[in-house]
Amino acid sequence: MEILKVSAKSNPNSVAGALAGVIRETGSAEMQAIGAGALNQAVKAVAIARGFVAPHGVDLICIP
Structure with a gap:
């Protein structure tokens, strides 16, 4: 799975x-963020x- 890296x-x-x-392609995603920003x-x-995926019937959740 590809990790989306987020910076400040x-x-x-x-x-x-x-x-x-x-999420539309694979059904799940993984993000990496280091630091408060x-x-x-x-x-x-x-x-x-x-808000982007809600019209397609997808409820997005976040698990740290």
Whole structure:
């Protein structure tokens, strides 16, 4: 499985799009964030991606 790496400088909308794409293709995704800033961007991306996949009947959850 491909790991999506998130940094503090990552754009949450871009990460969300990548996350939603991986979830649509494989059904699951894995992200890596090291540090508070990166984790903040990753959490934002999960929230945004949840809105992207919801119309397709997918409920996105996050397991740390």
